[in-house]
Amino acid sequence: MSDNNTPKPYKKHARPQSRDTRGGRSGGGPRRDRPDSKPAVKLSSSILARRCAAAAMKQIMTDQEALESALERQDDYAGLEPRDRAFARVIVATTCRRQGQIKAALKPFIRKAPPEMVTAVLQTAAAQILFLGTPPHAAVDETVSVLKSLRATQGFANMGNAVLRQIVEKGPKIAAMVAPRDNIPGWIKGAWEKEYGRVELRKMATQLTKDPTLDITVKSDAAGWAEKLGGKVIAPQTVRLPEIGNVTELDGFASGEWWVQDVAATLPVQLLATQMGDLSGKRVLDLCAAPGGKTLQLAAMGAVVTALDKSEGRLKRVHENLARTKLSAEIVATDALEWDTEQTFDAVLLDAPCSATGTFRRHPDVLLNRTPKSVSQLARLQDKLLAKAATLVKPGGTLVFATCSLQPQESKPRLTRFLAELPDFRLIPVTNVAGLSLPESRFEGGTVRTLPSDLPNEGGMDGFFIAVLSRA
Incomplete structure (x- = not known):
């Protein structure tokens, strides 16, 4: 997942002016580093x-x-x-x-x-x-x-x-x-160069060194909000601000006129709406919904939304944002794989748990705290979640699968396996995204692949893989 609806405020020059103390784990578990019990002076x-x-x-x-x-x-x-x-x-x-x-x-x-x-x-x-x-x-x-x-x-x-x-x-x-590319761990760098080529790797590495911009999704009047907040409209409902500040103090936050969401994270819902047309009254399941940016999008479009996630802590933010934006959705706190229901939906949106390496512009730590083993484990989880999601799509319905990962195994291989095992689903080819200028190569094979190096003149965007499918 890559939405981040209430990010921690920071600015680059905000103030220019634990665990096991031996660097390992003891038998009693990890400890934080302990401060000196009698510091000579009070620390500033x-x-x-x-x-x-x-x-x-x-x-x-x-x-x-x-x-x-x-x-x-x-x-x-x-x-x-x-x-x-x-x-x-x-x-x-x-x-x-x-x-x-x-x-x-x-x-x-x-x-x-x-x-x-x-x-x-x-x-x-x-x-x-x-x-x-x-x-x-x-x-x-x-x-x-x-x-x-x-x-x-x-x-x-x-x-x-x-x-x-x-x-x-x-x-x-x-x-x-x-070279900027050497800021990227070797195993990730190798996978990206093989998948996307040396030129794109260099562009993404350059993007990593830059401070992130802030994207907000507005309910309406994107041009008006861009003018009020000193931003720029970069997609039909997305306004980009030049830096992340104290989001909660910005005009329109308290009144719920917008929420924080990278432009790439808006695309799964946008593509679903393109496929289905008017979403008003459509029953849509947002599977693995927290922190809820896509739930808010769907609700704002008039869909009857069920937002499911196993993390009650993360769902708390969904509740808060629904209340703030005066939108509504049914919230279900459970593990999707264990959810026992006879319900089926007009559409299911699965923005699956993944390594999230595509979000490194805003979360550079994802490049350091992931491992090849964790990516493989997540890929297996994605297969299970796709199979579960398929059972929740009614005949004639739509399934959108997305990950905010740049790792190759968390994208097309999952889709290929899914289609081979479930022949009643077929890929609906996507050839463009309305209102967003992306290279033609981003739509190869009928899926969507965004890279952090896309929208280079605007500050980049998250890396996403998206596929739209229909059930016979």
């Missing part, structure tokens, strides 16, 4: 923000934690002021975006690999020095304070100081020599 909010960022980065690298949840797990994070939380988040996001360059810059100055928490502290400091425009003295001095504040890293304060002073002097030149 900016030092605490840096410490939260480093601890979150460690969890992303070692525990495959998602960026947002890794930050929220830190004891000090909730107590930070909004600007300091924003600062912590942009540090982590930038460290994820620039992994290859940061590692290359640090490597000449570290003889022996330090503990994982020390590595995370140094990486997040390098991100500040090399890419965030943080004054070097602030990045170095406060990072040393972070090292001194943790039991597991106190002994590395002098080493950290020496390494970071080298980064200030020599790091920019080293980082500049590293």
